[in-house]
Amino acid sequence: MTANFKYSLRFTLDPENWDDIKESKLLDFCQKGRIDDVAFFINPEELNQSHLTAEQTQVWLDTIQTVGLKLKQLGITTSLNPWTTLMHSDRGRTINPKLEFDTMVDYRGKKAESIACPGDPKWQSYITDCYRQFASIQPSFLWLEDDFRHYNHTPLKLGCFCDRHMQIYNQKLHENLSRTDFIEKVLQPGKPTKARLVYLETAQQEMITVARKIADVVTAVSPHTKMGLMSSFPNWHALEGRDWNGLFDALSGNHPRVNRPHLPAYNEVSPLKYSRDFEAFTRTTAAFVSNGPQTEFYPELENYMYSPFAKSNLFTQFQLESTALIGASGIFSNLFDMMGNGIDETYHYARLLADSKTWLNHISSSDTKLNRENLSGVMVLVDQDSAQTMHTNLGKDPEELLPTETNWLSLLGSLGIASFPKKDDHKTQYHQQTIAVSGQFLRNLNNAQIRQLITDNTVFLDGESVQVLLDRNLNKELLGVSNGDWHKARTGYQSFEQADGQTIDGIENPRMTMLQHMGDYLQLTYAKGANVETISNAYNEYHKCLGPMMTVINEHIFVLPINTDSKYGWESQYYSIKEGLFKQYLKKHTPVGFAVEMPGVKLVTEQKIGFKAYFSNFTIDEQPKIKFHLAEQYQFTHWILHAKSGSDLKDVSVHCSWDVDGIGTIDYSLKGLETILLTAEV
Numbered sequence: 001m002t003a004n005f006k007y008s009l010r011f012t013l014d015p016e017n018w019d020d021i022k023e024s025k026l027l028d029f030c031q032k033g034r035i036d037d038v039a040f041f042i043n044p045e046e047l048n049q050s051h052l053t054a055e056q057t058q059v060w061l062d063t064i065q066t067v068g069l070k071l072k073q074l075g076i077t078t079s080l081n082p083w084t085t086l087m088h089s090d091r092g093r094t095i096n097p098k099l100e101f102d103t104m105v106d107y108r109g110k111k112a113e114s115i116a117c118p119g120d121p122k123w124q125s126y127i128t129d130c131y132r133q134f135a136s137i138q139p140s141f142l143w144l145e146d147d148f149r150h151y152n153h154t155p156l157k158l159g160c161f162c163d164r165h166m167q168i169y170n171q172k173l174h175e176n177l178s179r180t181d182f183i184e185k186v187l188q189p190g191k192p193t194k195a196r197l198v199y200l201e202t203a204q205q206e207m208i209t210v211a212r213k214i215a216d217v218v219t220a221v222s223p224h225t226k227m228g229l230m231s232s233f234p235n236w237h238a239l240e241g242r243d244w245n246g247l248f249d250a251l252s253g254n255h256p257r258v259n260r261p262h263l264p265a266y267n268e269v270s271p272l273k274y275s276r277d278f279e280a281f282t283r284t285t286a287a288f289v290s291n292g293p294q295t296e297f298y299p300e301l302e303n304y305m306y307s308p309f310a311k312s313n314l315f316t317q318f319q320l321e322s323t324a325l326i327g328a329s330g331i332f333s334n335l336f337d338m339m340g341n342g343i344d345e346t347y348h349y350a351r352l353l354a355d356s357k358t359w360l361n362h363i364s365s366s367d368t369k370l371n372r373e374n375l376s377g378v379m380v381l382v383d384q385d386s387a388q389t390m391h392t393n394l395g396k397d398p399e400e401l402l403p404t405e406t407n408w409l410s411l412l413g414s415l416g417i418a419s420f421p422k423k424d425d426h427k428t429q430y431h432q433q434t435i436a437v438s439g440q441f442l443r444n445l446n447n448a449q450i451r452q453l454i455t456d457n458t459v460f461l462d463g464e465s466v467q468v469l470l471d472r473n474l475n476k477e478l479l480g481v482s483n484g485d486w487h488k489a490r491t492g493y494q495s496f497e498q499a500d501g502q503t504i505d506g507i508e509n510p511r512m513t514m515l516q517h518m519g520d521y522l523q524l525t526y527a528k529g530a531n532v533e534t535i536s537n538a539y540n541e542y543h544k545c546l547g548p549m550m551t552v553i554n555e556h557i558f559v560l561p562i563n564t565d566s567k568y569g570w571e572s573q574y575y576s577i578k579e580g581l582f583k584q585y586l587k588k589h590t591p592v593g594f595a596v597e598m599p600g601v602k603l604v605t606e607q608k609i610g611f612k613a614y615f616s617n618f619t620i621d622e623q624p625k626i627k628f629h630l631a632e633q634y635q636f637t638h639w640i641l642h643a644k645s646g647s648d649l650k651d652v653s654v655h656c657s658w659d660v661d662g663i664g665t666i667d668y669s670l671k672g673l674e675t676i677l678l679t680a681e682v
Contacts, residue, residue: 004369005360006330007353008037008141008298010081012044014340015063022342023067029343030076033350034357036330037077037140040064044083045338050093050114051084051126057133065137079141080134083338085127087115088147089154099126102164106156107183107398115153117160118206119168124213131214135221141258142218144211144251146230150203150240151398158239158398165202172198189395192388196401200241200388208243212250219253227251228258230300234284235402238387244288244423256294260332261285263319266304268311271318271673272600275618276410276574278322279421283413284406286326287421288384290372299323302334307344313352318673320356321644322616324363325604325675327370359644362651363677368642374608377418377592378460380409380436384423389443404439404564408460411570412436414618415579416595417586418605429456434590436460439564442468454478454557458590463522463561479553480530487521489514489565494521495541497549500534504580512578514538514549517571522561523547531555535581550581558585583629587662591631596663598623601670607634611680620672629663638681641668653681 009030013022030038042060043052068078086104093114095103101123103112116123134142151158159165161179170176173194177185185195215227229251231237237244248257262285264277286297301319303311320331335349336342362368386403393400412419419436426444435457442450442465450472453459466475466484475481487493494514504510514521523546526532535550551559564570576599586592593613595601600619606612611634615626635658643650656664670676 003034003036003330003357003361004364005328005357006036006298007034007357008039008079008330008332009033009035010039010041010332010334011336012041012047012338012340012342013063013067014047015059017340018063023070025343025345026067027070027074029345029350030071031074033353035076035353037079038071039079039081039141039143039332040067041338042080042082042134047339048083048091048093051087051095051099051116052130053096053098054129054133057130061133061137068137077140078137079143080137080139081143081145082130082134083145085144085148086118086123086153087112088145090114101126102162104153104156104159105162105165105179106159107161107179107186108157109161109179110156111162112153112156115156115159117162117164118150118210119160119162119165119202124210127210128213128217132217132221135218135225138222139225141226141228142222143228143230143260144214146232146262148207148229149232149237151236152232168202169195169198172202184395187392187395187398187400189392191391197388204241204243204246208246208250211247215251215253226255226258226296227253228260228298230260230262231285231289232262233281234288234382234384235280235404235406238384238403239398239401241387242384244384245291248289248291256296257289257291258296258298259285259289260298260300261289261326263299263301263323265311265315265319266302268315271315271618271620272414274319275414275600275602278325279410279413280406283326284382284409284421286372287382287423293327293371293373296329297323297326298330298332299326299328300332300334304334306335306337308347313348314673316349317352317356318675320353321360321675322618324360324370324677325602325614325616327372329364355647356644358647358649359642362649363642368612368677368679370604370612370614371606371608374606375420376605376607377420378408378412378434378436379422379430380406380412380419381424381441382406382421383426383441383444386440386444390440391443403441404464404569405437405441407438407462407564407570408436411573412582413602414574414600415582416598416601416603417582418593418603420604431456434458434460434586434592437465438462439464440468441465447472447474450474451478458556458558460558460560463519463563466522466524466559466561476527479557479559480527480532482525482527484522484524484561486563487523489518489520490516493540494538494546496539497536498539499536499577499581502535502581504577507577510577512536512575513572517565517568518573519563519565519570521549522563524551524559524561526551535585552585555589587629593628593630593634596627596629598627598670603628611636613678614675615670615678616675617670617672622672623670626666626668626670626678627663629661632662634680635662635664636680639666639678640681641666642677642679643668643674654678
């Protein structure tokens with residue numbers, strides 16, 4: 001029977017330390033844990049010997065093939081996860097002189113010892129030959145690791161700026177710049193330079209070219225093998241100019257796109273912290289990669305440095321089950337060490353996996369699986385090309401080019417407000433939607449596109465978005481703003497924010513910090529006659545009102561006039577009073593759904609055919625009832641509850657009672673770290 005949700009076990013088999021006992025434990029684990037596929041490492045972590053020769057690689061493949069025959073008898077497929085393409089980092093290894101390819105040089109001129117230069121034709125030929133050899137054993141999936149990138153190759157930060165690449169950049173620029181001068185132009189304060197665009201375009205096309213070469217040889221040797229790519233942080237991928245469509249079109253061939261997005265918790269963290277990162281990394285990556293329901297996502301669940309001392313089993317299970325929120329096709333589980341110890345039965349992971357499988361299979365069936373094309377709520381616009389348009393401030397560090405476009409997504413999602421990331425293609429016009437933009441996203445659009453976006457939709461803007469309008473002289477036309485002045489945090493100007501005349505959680509005129517863990521304050525002056533509703537005001541420590549903080553303009557533009565703190569982001573905005581103010585506005589002006597009195601519970605909704613509501617409790621607190629607000633047309637009385645009950649499935653009809661404020665209540669206790677689905681009976 002084919003699983004709707006595929007379990008792929010990422011596993012190290014050390015050819016020099018493999019025996020019948022280890023093999024027996026692996027086979028037993030796969031049966032008990034309901035594993036569908038085993039993806040064997042090649043040359044990983046502690047066993048890594050730098051870039052392998054063909055003879056060294058064959059030792060791995062011969063042993064893997066032998067075990068693969070045993071797995072096949074159990075109905076389990078074999079995949080390959082070579083641990084390196086360029087090489088993750090320098091670890092005292094050096095490249096075998098026989099291989100002859102050059103290493104990466106970072107923007108500071110530091111040369112790697114074992115990290116390959118992605119533009120070296122000899123490395124490109126080498127890695128293509130490697131994947132031809134990997135494909136020879138006909139794997140089900142063949143993965144490229146997330147070292148297939150230009151950044152974060154310790155001790156290097158961003159590459160490549162070797163002599164070969166400098167020659168390429170200079171040819172395109174028709175100049176003869178030194179590395180130092182070129183980097184200075186790439187990071188130059190203010191508008192993007194031609195040097196920056198040349199770097200981004202070169203990095204982008206370089207990886208697409210290599211991906212296509214690899215895919216071509218794999219297809220020729222093993223046409224049924226699916227090529228997959230592990231990806232990490234989408235904001236950093238923007239810094240290397242990643243073209244998600246181009247890269248996956250080159251890699252996938254005639255197969256669906258296969259992506260392994262990062263689940264951002266290799267060690268256990270607070271579930272509330274995980275909630276924010278899940279939005280910014282996992283859901284955003286899915287938005288960039290997906291080209292329809294056929295796209296396959298196998299999020300990487302890694303417990304590093306392994307064992308229940310890295311992560312509790314309950315948190316591991318929560319990570320596994322909450323992947324339903326991106327419509328995952330399965331999970332890629334890296335649960336055991338990469339040194340060759342094999343299965344450790346004392347971790348009890350087989351029982352954990354088996355307990356979740358029935359529910360995951362059900363939630364991934366055609367009727368219940370999340371459809372990424374039908375998501376509803378606040379649409380948070382993101383753009384893969386933002387590094388091409390961003391303005392830098394100091395011009396000293398590549399991190400100045402990191403987009404901050406997921407701030408609203410992390411915030412609203414963590415506050416229980418239905419929201420979703422939307423990859424903008426610079427062409428689509430949105431009408432009568434609820435949209436949020438932050439950072440410098442608006443720099444990707446021309447003035448006419450900005451006018452249309454803000455005029456035709458309900459829009460959430462942050463301070464950096466307003467700054468773009470100020471730079472474009474659109475501020476008065478679109479916002480009724482005559483000017484704006486920035487005031488840095490913690491410099492003695494602003495201290496707290498107060499929602500004058502409002503009551504939240506029984507607190508009159510509630511206050512929120514403007515001092516700690518937040519960005520700078522953009523003090524806006526509104527023109528006479530502007531249609532502005534003040535939600536809150538800024539104050540100093542002497543209780544002097546400094547002017548408006550949050551405002552609503554023309555009843556459909558919500559302004560949060562802050563930027564992003566380089567260390568804390570929008571940390572201060574994750575607060576119950578802010579939650580109340582946001583939800584008051586949403587309830588009055590939009591059809592967006594949100595959870596009610598369920599702090600830390602994430603809500604993901606679909607509303608094209610019928611209605612689906614996924615609730616995921618990103619806390620360890622139990623919520624005694626499910627409470628949520630929906631627009632009137634979705635206030636159904638009868639719902640089907642899809643939940644896990646032990647190792648079985650609870651699939652029952654439940655009643656929802658609605659009050660006059662449009663808040664529904666279902667008598668179901670949502671456990672800490674539990675994910676469920678409600679589908680409307682229509």
